[in-house]
Amino acid sequence: MADSTPKIQPATTGELDERKAAILNAVVAEHIDTAQPVGSNSVSTNEGVNVSSATVRSEMVSLEREGFLVQPHTSAGRIPTDKGYRYFVDHLGRGVLPHTQHSTLANFFSHLRGEMEEVLTQTSQMLNEMSNYTSVIIAPSHASATVRSVQVVDLGPRRCVVVAILSDGEAVRRTLELPFEITPEQVSEASTQIASLLFGNTLEQRVEVPSRDTPVATLVRDAIASLYRSTPTFEEDRVYIGGSAKVADTFDTVEAVRNVLGLLEKEIVVVNLLEDILQQGLSVAIGSEHGYEPLSTAAVVVAPVTVDGEVTGAVGLLGPTRMNYPEALATAQLVSEQLGQRLGDLIGER
Amino acid sequence: MADSTPKIQPATTGELDERKAAILNAVVAEHIDTAQPVGSNSVSTNEGVNVSSATVRSEMVSLEREGFLVQPHTSAGRIPTDKGYRYFVDHLGRGVLPHTQHSTLANFFSHLRGEMEEVLTQTSQMLNEMSNYTSVIIAPSHASATVRSVQVVDLGPRRCVVVAILSDGEAVRRTLELPFEITPEQVSEASTQIASLLFGNTLEQRVEVPSRDTPVATLVRDAIASLYRSTPTFEEDRVYIGGSAKVADTFDTVEAVRNVLGLLEKEIVVVNLLEDILQQGLSVAIGSEHGYEPLSTAAVVVAPVTVDGEVTGAVGLLGPTRMNYPEALATAQLVSEQLGQRLGDLIGER
DNA sequence: ATTTGGCAGTCGAGTCTACCGAGTGCCAAG
DNA sequence: CTTGGCACTCGGTAGACTCGACTGCCAAAT
Incomplete structure (x- = not known):
């Protein structure tokens, strides 16, 4: 105007x-x-x-x-x-990372071994050291993984544990308290029944369970119900944070530090935050653009992690609004690509 | 003198x-x-x-x-x-907590449900809110739990996952990359072989594995080796921290905040810290008594968690040296007792 | 019509001074 | 051995002053 x-x-x-x-x-x-x-x-x-x-x-x-x-x-x-x-x-021209960073990164990923948790823990630490900002990584959700095997194991008097193994290699474990004693034969029969009922389904697709009243049927029903009852841990465990100590340096008021740390503690909120930002099609959320009050003096840089062409997770960097956007964007971008590839290898083809 | x-x-x-x-x-x-x-x-x-x-x-x-x-x-x-x-x-007289605290605590534990992880997460949060200091809980180690069941599950081309279930209900999961294709029959045979080899042992007691060279024997050997290879996650996962945001308030220099947060990030170090203090027979470590440099301006109050008469974990509170020792001691003490009982129920008799 | 140099004005930050008061160490009297 | 009294120390606060990095505005130059 x-x-x-x-x-x-x-x-x-x-x-x-x-x-x-x-x-x-x-x-x-x-x-x-x-x-x-x-x-x-x-x-x-x-x-x-x-x-x-x-x-x-x-x-x-x-x-x-x-x-x-x-x-x-x-x-x-x-x-x-x-x-x-x-x-x-x-209006930023896509910045390019200096060669040294590029090669330390390549070097890092070539030496990276182990299970998914280790990969993600290490990556988030590396990302923090490299960028000097607090890093956040959201691991792929298990929501679309299908059940490949279920086993019930007797643990002692009226107590057993049921373990489902999903197609992405994840194990879901629940402990059961039974109202009656049970024989090893009954346990193994329940195991096979549950396995055949759930096999090939995700834990989100609920299947009908025949409601008879024998001990085995009760066990089957309880076990399946417990597997369906998703614990908060399931979503929380997707969050890997590297360098929360950096918050004390990068933000300049105690107030801000407290707020940011407080938010980082609530891991479900962190998952939602990053997913919200991606949903909006953004790669940076500045100040209060994301609508999370405690982060109003912060900026979040996010890059989606794609495995087999599908967005399954995210890589984020969290700093004050006056953070180094060009560098942070380039770093997050690059790491998310590499990580996507690596996770693809880890999970394997479905 | x-x-x-x-x-x-x-x-x-x-x-x-x-x-x-x-x-x-x-x-x-x-x-x-x-x-x-x-x-x-x-x-x-x-x-x-x-x-x-x-x-x-x-x-x-x-x-x-x-x-x-x-x-x-x-x-x-x-x-x-x-x-x-x-x-x-x-020279402190054993302080007594005010009645209100006593009863909120009782109330909390009576409403507490779920798997061990949830119990510990919630307890550490409650402890933080109650004491206003950062809380640390070390969960029982799985070192002495024995193997109750092992299962190998085929996941796809040359990839499978091996899951061991321990007597305390924990599941240990490892992914395997195989050098050859394998049939479902071979997988299930390997499963039973591994199970019978490991059953009743802890994962610390290494058993001899016959070194034949058939596909099944190789799978068995690889699977057992991978189970023995303890990931860092195993010890790290014992740490539950509540209220790291409080660090920003309770300590007064940025320096101190950074140090404390930095240490809290290294979860293995946290485990060692608390166990060291308990080993010295202390319930409070002040300043540099524990020998951990970054915590030289901090004090740690610790109470052992005993399950069935054995020390299996710890409850700690971390604050500045000028923390409220009487209250912190009483709180940690009380919570550790209650938690010990609860964990006893959760794990069950061996 | 824009752009520019010049100029007066604002305000935070730093320095200097003076002063207050909480707290000390010392001492002589109780 | 304890106490009140006294001189002294020193951090913190408040006021006065200066410095300098800015701004906004304006009239002259392009």
Whole structure:
């Protein structure tokens, strides 16, 4: 509205004319670097901005009116708003990681061995060390894995454990308390019955269980019910966090640190947060864009992890809004690709 | 050495005469309360100390010489040293928790349901909320649990998963990559062979495996080897931490917060820390008593968790050296008892 | 019509000073 | 041995002042 001049505007810069964009860019870049308010002088000496500080100043008042910048107080420089960061991120040329990072990453993945948990734990740690931000990895859900085997094991008086093994290699274990004693034969019969009932189904597709009243039938029914009762652990265990200690350094108020740590503790919330962001088609959520109050001073960079062409998880980096977006984006991107491949190998073809 | 008067000293107060003890006590108590250096005046008005501030002062220089107190600077009050806290803790009358806490605790445990992981997660959270310190719970180790069942499940081309179920209900799962295709019959034969080889042993007691070279024998050997290869996850999974966000509030320097969080991330270290402290027969480790550098400004209160008369785990509270020891001790104590009982029920008789 | 240099004005941050008061150590009297 | 009294120390706070990094505005230049 402030800019109604009928001038040819280059399409590449979107809503802002080229000069404003350059100025905004310079402000964001410098603020990310120095954490200080940025003044018109340092902007005007910036390459890419070839106007005097006075001109920069007048452009900055306009950028402030439009909500891209704010002044902490009169007679201070400007700092970007969430909207300012958003513009910066949206008009970012895909940054390329330095070669050294590329190769340490390749090296890391080539030396990575072990079960999925180890792979993810290690990756999240590496990601944290590499980016210096707190890293979050969401592992593939087991929701679409089908049952390959079920076994009931007698553990002692009226107590047994039922274990289902899923097609992705995961084991789901539940303990059962029985209202009666039971013989080994009955246990093994229940095992085979349950297995044949559930085989090939996911744990989400509920199958009909014949409701007879023999001990075996009761055991079968109880066992299946317990497998269906999804414990919170099931979703929580998908979260791997690397470097929560970094929160103390990257955020500058105690308040923020407490909030972020508090949120990271609630692992289900973390899963939802990342999935929400991806759902919105974003790769960065800045400030309060994601709607999670405690993270209003934070930014989250997310990259989906795809296995066999399907989005099954996510890789995220969490930092203050003035985080190094180009680098963080590139890192998350790269790691998520590599991780997707690796998980594909681990899970195998279905 | 400073105190060589041949006076009858009451045995109850140990190395310090009664008056010094009372003064030290007052200083510690007030410092815990206010986080400020404590001066002679406020001590002399304290009940239990019926001498003038001048006398208190002269006693305080003596306490300082003996290493129980320090002055942050001349003309400031005194604060306790680690040694001062140690004395305070060692001569503490067993505090009793207020009735309200007692009953919320009972209420909590009576409503607690589910598998071990849930029980421990919930307990650690409750403990944190109740004490306002970061809580740590170490779950019973599976080291002494014996194998009750082993099953190999074919997952697809040259890939299978082996699951062992232990007497405590835990399942140990490993994925295997095979150098050859294998038939369902061979898989089930391997299953029974492995089961009969391992049954009744712990995963620590290695059994001899016949080294023939048939596909089944290879599978058996590989599977057993993979079960023996203990993943780090096995020990790490014993740690449950509640309220790491509280670290940001309870410690006052960023440095300390970073250190503590950094240590909490390394779960194996946490296990060792608590077990070390218990091994030393302590229930509180103050400052650098435990030898873990990053925690030199912290104190850890620990209570063993006993199941069937055996120490199998621990309950801990982590705070600054000026934490509320009486309350923390009482809380940890109580929770560990209740938890021990509950875990006994969960694991059942062997 | 824009851009620019110049200029007055604002305000945070740092320095210096003075002062207050909590707390000490010491000592002489009780 | 204890106590009140006294001189002294030193951190913290408040006020005055300066410095300098900014801004906004404006008139001259392009």
